[in-house]
Amino acid sequence: MKFNPDDIKKAASEDFDAAWNKGTEYISESKLNEQYPHMTIKYGKPHPVYDTISKLRDAYLRMGFEEMMNPLIVDEREVHKQFSHEALAVLDRCFYLAGLPRPNVGISDERIAEIKEILGGVDDEAIETIRKVLHAYKKGDVEGDDLVPEIAASINVSDSLVVEMIDQVFPEFKELIPQATKKTLRSHMTSGWFISLASVIERANPPFNFFSIDRCFRREQDEDAARLMTYYSASCVIMDENVTIDHGKAVAQGLLSQFGFEKFMFRPDDKRSKYYVPDTQIEVFAYHPNLVGSKTKYSDGWIEIATFGIYSPTALSQYDIPYPVMNLGLGVERLAMILHDATDIRSLTYPQITQYSEWKMTDNELAKTVHVANVPETEEGMEIVKAIVAVCEENGSTPSPCEFPAWEGTVKGKTVKVSVIEPEEETKLCGPAVFNEIVAYENDVLGVPDNKKWKKVLENHSARTGVRFLDAFACQAAKDIECAVENGESEVETRVRIVKVPSEINIRLEPLAQRFITSNKKKIDIRGPVFTTVRATIE
The missing domain is CATH 3.30.930.10 (Bira Bifunctional Protein; Domain 2)
Incomplete structure (x- = not known):
């Protein structure tokens, strides 16, 4: 790549393609990304045969x-x-080459009536024009891909009507059989x-x-x-x-x-x-x-x-x-x-054709297909997410029943008070799986705790999503609060108990990842006892 980096503005709206061709200095891909982090510069990948x-x-x-x-x-x-x-x-x-013959199409009185009905009552002059164009097509003066527009332009009707006419009135075109050449x-x-x-x-x-x-x-x-x-x-x-x-x-x-x-x-x-x-x-x-x-x-x-x-x-x-x-x-x-x-x-x-090649995805690629399904849209909603997470991190092991205020403020003109609660006795504010993180490991997508058993899994940082059950749950709670405010509700409660599937903890996998995991007989194991509740009052 050759260009003068001085000609490239750092604004993300810069026309990069134009700037790319201006200069003369060679700059590597890594150097480009280092100098212009707002731009994603990536070399393409050649096909092995080419x-x-x-x-x-x-x-x-x-x-x-x-x-x-x-x-x-x-x-x-x-x-x-x-x-x-x-x-x-x-x-x-x-392989011998073959081509479709040009049919000798006649226009009988019966066909004339059909043509007039389809084309909206065209006159006899238009019928004669159609006859001449079809004859020119037979002689090779009109190419096959020009036949429809030629007829349409000659008699001033739409291409779609001409296509309908040929399809219904002239079955010869459907019955053509390729003829081999030398x-x-x-x-x-x-x-x-x-x-x-x-x-x-x-x-x-x-x-x-x-x-x-x-x-x-x-x-x-x-x-x-x-x-x-x-x-x-x-x-x-x-x-x-x-x-x-x-x-x-x-x-x-x-x-x-x-x-x-x-x-x-x-x-x-x-x-x-x-x-x-x-x-x-x-x-x-x-x-x-x-x-x-x-x-x-x-x-x-x-x-x-x-x-x-x-x-x-x-x-x-x-x-x-x-x-x-x-x-x-x-x-x-x-x-x-x-x-x-x-x-x-x-x-x-043909690596892209399934029947010819094994479909491979790295754990890093799989991790990028995991997303939090519902997230708040407002700044206040994101503040609520952070507040819920902070309360659970600090007080998650507190014996229940218990309640901890998390956030108070205004959301879309309404006063909102948010608390993390656990009303049941002889348990804790949060269940044992609340801090499980979603990772990709050997092409499985798992929700795992940060402990000695899963140390090897968590060592691959690029295969970690960075999303814990708690993070996804907090986003769902904040989203529910925003929706409750819009709907004029006075109270809303978001609760999660034992998670059995990703959607129950507000996690979504891209369809691509689901197809890959299913076709390779791998598994999605995102489950565990979370037992966390967020309650909000709205005034």
């Missing part, structure tokens, strides 16, 4: 490769040119490289060093922990008269060493794709210390991470490419799984 893509781009650029974007939509004839008689096996893994979504980056390189050599002479990191699509039978139907390929090519597999080895080592890989093994790939020269298709196995001892099949530290080879002259000749080409590719997600210590590609890629 974070890996960013690092791969930098790595390729440092090695002198030029970035290129290859065609994503590839006609099936390109696959036939590249794979020859094996093309059908490859195309079986491809175009496919790229299943591997090579499909795009042949097309791109054939065009490049028409304008320049090699050597060329290109890379591309982009999506590919593969019609897998099923998605699992190791594969998805859409993935990112980090691919590069070197076109040079003297290119050999040694160039592939050098690129693999130079690229992967930037990600912490230390040793490499190169083995012939049994798959032997037809677009590679025989015996030049090589698998790259790399050693990464982070894998050693991991709970994966790569616990020995070695993983297959990339493949490279020399494009077949036969395949290149289909594109009139007279120079040899080395191609190397690796799956971005596989590298991201290593860098981010992941074992399932689905949870790595």
